[in-house]
Amino acid sequence: MQINGAQMVIEALIAEGVDTVFGYPGGAIMNVYDEIYKQNKFKHILTRHEQAAVHAAEGYSKASGKVGVAMITSGPGFTNAVTGLADAYMDSIPLVVISGQVPMSLIGTDAFQEIDAVGISRSCTKHNYLVTDAKDLGRVLKEAFYIAASGRPGPVHVDIPKDVTAQLGEFDYSIPVDIQTYKPHTKGNPRQIKKAMEAIAGSKRPLFYLGGGIINSNAAYEVRDLVKKTGIPAVETFMARGTLSFDDNLLISMLGMHGSYAANMAMSETDMVIALGARFDDRVTGKLSEFAKNAGVIHVDIDPASISKLVNADFPIVGDIKDVVNKMLELVGDINPDNYESWRETINNFDELHPLTFHENTANIKPQWVVKRVGELLGDDANISTDVGQHQMWSAQFYPFSRPRQWISSGGLGTMGFGFPAAIGVKAAAPEKISINITGDGSILMNIQELMTAVERKLPVINIILNNNYLGMVRQWQTLFYNKRHSETDLSVQPDFVKLSEAFGGIGYRVTTKEEFDFALKDAIEKNVVAIIDVVVERLENVMPMVPSGGSLFNMMLLEKKEK
């Protein structure tokens, strides 16, 4: 039977088991939206901006582990979505983003709402397609889902001209994907793994360096097992938060620019780095030539291009983390945890010397306290999304993460405006959990229109603004490195966030004391509606410790000793 291209899109999404699509209609994608209207197999969530549609799909994907789907129109619809594509590309989030395009006959004529979408998305997607014939649609969409989710995951963009969505053709989605030129390598080489395990057994101060690839690979529980059985301490990257539970004795903390003293010192002192799905990002390594200077490096990654890109790997292992860690677990008997007793002791001493903490010494609420308090009150019951800036780092530092996929934040691209739409996607994926967006007074305004989406679709995200009336992270750098010239970072002029939330049909709280905060959070959860909790926090608080950009990990600016 012949169906049109738009129906093919719907059939493909259904066949892929998609239950939620985030999007925004427009001229070139109208044929597909007409078919969305006619079906009831999946729900469509109308965001109020295309960027938010993609971020919501990212949040959905990160919380669920499934491929996120977003749909947008041509021209400005697509260009608005580009930030989301770039964000997903940097953080290896599997997405399929479908955009409308002007009809084939108009391509290249500077038609209304025409832009070279695949030309733009090429550099910020794992792969992209311009579909020029409806007979290719089934194959292309199937490949798109496969490419997005397999190997190192990432966003795939499919651009479909309007006449192709109207074109009739045969549709057979049962034909298996066969891409001659794309065969991701998932099985780790057993001999190489054995050699790596011997190297670990021979080392005195080994250290697990856990990265976001573990979350993508759904291997956190295998990694927990490996860490436990080897007795080797572990640091997590920002992207890996939740791999180990916060109360795991072997978890040191996050490392990097705002990592803990103990985590960064451990990385500086280790003699064997065991990198699992981590990519030696500059925010992690600091000055490369000083990074883990005296250590051998075992690097496990599904992406061969990540290995020895920045730090040479002595034991490169290409493969899916889950497969490799399972093979490591088979050999774990060769490693004696007792050998690392004094190393663990050393790290504990680092931690006692400069623990990751903050000073409770003013009348104002400390932003870190808010994060900690949310953790105490909600812990495992909440999924935590964030925007980008100081609040994000405090969240990564102080929230007691207890499971993978609990932490949803824009790491690689650092996209302000990510948090709220992502938290909407998270709530859609995991309705049983409380969806919190910890945000700043700068970031929240970058996708504030999503209050409408959340209210309309009854997705009760709780936005907690750590409000310091500053673009805080930039302000911090200006204070530290620009002689306190706070250029364009003072955000003293603000909307009334309570009224703003109410104007969209949500609820709002302005909080200046700890008691008020406790009340607001409990009340918002009880009322189960979209909320903004605007928390007035200490204005000039800095994120500490801090490795200045380009500095060595062991050269941290530390929290000042408590002033009397």
Add this chain to the structure above:
Amino acid sequence: MSENVRRVVSVIVVNEASVLSRITDLFSARGYNITSLTVAPIPESKYSRLTIVTSGSVRVIEQITKQLHKLIPVLKVYEHADLVEKEMALVKFPITENISDINAICEAYNGRIVNVGNDVIITMVADEPKRVEHYLEAIRRYNPKEIVRSGAVALER
């Protein structure tokens, strides 16, 4: 380690729309050099072969081959060590120059006169890129009007 080396990389890609952009975008996005680039379809297949002459540190070259391989339509990437490498050059001379001298030089570089017009002659040489450079150096005194180089093609020995 940071010393730059010249490398010839061959890339076998699916012969489809925009595949060349994917390759060149990758080079520009990551700041890699392209010294020369030639592309042509491989006979009786759905693939094309690109020959890219590039330079960079050993680590950069390794990254180039890995990143190229990551592109979905890329089937194979060869970083050549032992290869036969040839490049072609076409040169236009005024007919008033000493044609027999020019012809003799061409012959020394695997070439000859391929076209004679009213005002100009055109020569062709095909040789190793280094030798093509020597040739272009040698013919400078004959006032070449136009020079076209093809970029290198290469095959593993």
